[in-house]
Amino acid sequence: MKKVLITGSTGLVGSRIATLWQDKFQLITPKYEDGFDITEKDSLNKILDGLQFDFVLHLAAYTNVDKAEEERELCYNINVVGVRNLFEVCQKKKAGFIYASTAFVFPGKLSENPYTEKSIPDPLGFYGKSKWAGEEIVKGKAAIARFDYPYRFDNFSKKDIFRTIKELLENKVKLKAVEDMKFNPTFIDDIARGLEELINEFSPGIYHLVGKDYTPYDAFRLICKYYDLDLSLVEPISFFEFYQNKAPRPQYNALKQSNLKTRFRSFEEVLAMSLTKS
Template identity: 30%
Template sequence: MKVLVTGSNGQLGYDVIRVLKEKNIEHLGIDIKELDITVEEDVKVFVKNYNPTHIIHCAAYTQVDKAEDNKDLCYNINVLGTRYLVDSAKEINSEFMYISTDYVFDGNGEAPFKPNDVPNPVNYYGLTKYQGEQEVINKIKDYYILRISWVFGINGHNFIKTMLKLSETRNELSVVSDQMGSPTYTYDLSYMIWDLIKNKKYGINHVTNDKFCSWNDFAKEIFLQSNKNVTVNKILTRDYPTRALRPLNSRMEGIKMRDWKDALRHYLNELDKW
């Protein structure tokens, strides 16, 4: 096995690399400095030269609000970048894992979305991630698509770090209470990725930590576990306008890892040592 990991400086890519090192799997982590995935010829040459048995594609344009105004860049990274990697993987018969998102769904209703439910994204970021899925499905025989949500990892920016930063200067915050989903700890997810690849569990999977919560619930638990005296007020999505629409229901049915509160506890301990 020989694994190429894109987006190695991101939250998930960083932890995937950590797990591959632990398992003594030959691998190469790359980011924009090593390869611009929007340049087709560069991708083709790079992948052919490295000749991986597996590609784990973690790289993506993930700035949801900015995507509405930077559509070309978002499309080039999330769709064209994926297309070029997929085409290159197909040439060398490499297995391909694509990291997708809950944002491929419209968020209507309260029932958890299943892997075979029809996507209907409500923002441009979600649309490009869905288009990326199609690039994989239409061209690769042995593929894995993982839809994840509300990601947090040790390397990079996330909701937890934002809340902790705000708590340094604020003792009261308003956080939306009507968007529901499941946090996903990249450390846990990376072990699940290894398990899926090792056991060749192809297809589309939803993978998150267990149980559902709102962003408001998430914030309260962060402050509770980190012993921060911060009051978290409820606010509705409609009262907190953003450039991009957000799905209210990001609940997904699928593979569940440990309870998100347990994952948060592990993460905060790791963050203290970081």
């Protein structure tokens, strides 16, 4: 069985993947809270020297898009310096490297949709810039897996878009949904299967592990439809108005799914499936 080291295994994506992969790979999941800090080169080298693994799935990151604008140094240290530190050791150990990246590397121009693996990134905000800088470090030698708005169904501490909206609407909170924007909400279980494929058929390159694109308004409408919630609580709003005091981010950011064996289900398919399974 292949040995896979997962960084960021306490995060939204990593914790779900670690659960799903329990019987698929031999997992090593060092934790930040236990002193595994990718920004501390010496201690990182010492920890990794004592471990044996065939692949690294690098999910650990600074992920707060809005705060990244003020906490640039911290974001840069984790998303750029940290990647360099980790990648260097993995190269020495000849381990395959999967780097988790984001759709936020693109500027989200309608005329450029849908973005493919060949599209040239040009991120708008600091978070996107730091993730692209991370891509540039590993490019050509690693599999770069871009995600967008990953979601899951269990009660994880960090709420994703699905749970945030569902819980607000269950509590009868009025909310605004952007109607002139594109994004690709993606089921983490599908991402896990896509990443499993990338490990089992490892080939350096760029991969878009994303579901179908929607406008946020349409995605919220589907949550109302499948979970019997009140759509009249949802008011459409423009991208400009909603995000005017937030970090710059892509507006029309539909990504084209990569041509993999793994099928990435649409938000609607997954919502329908969640009801039949519960």
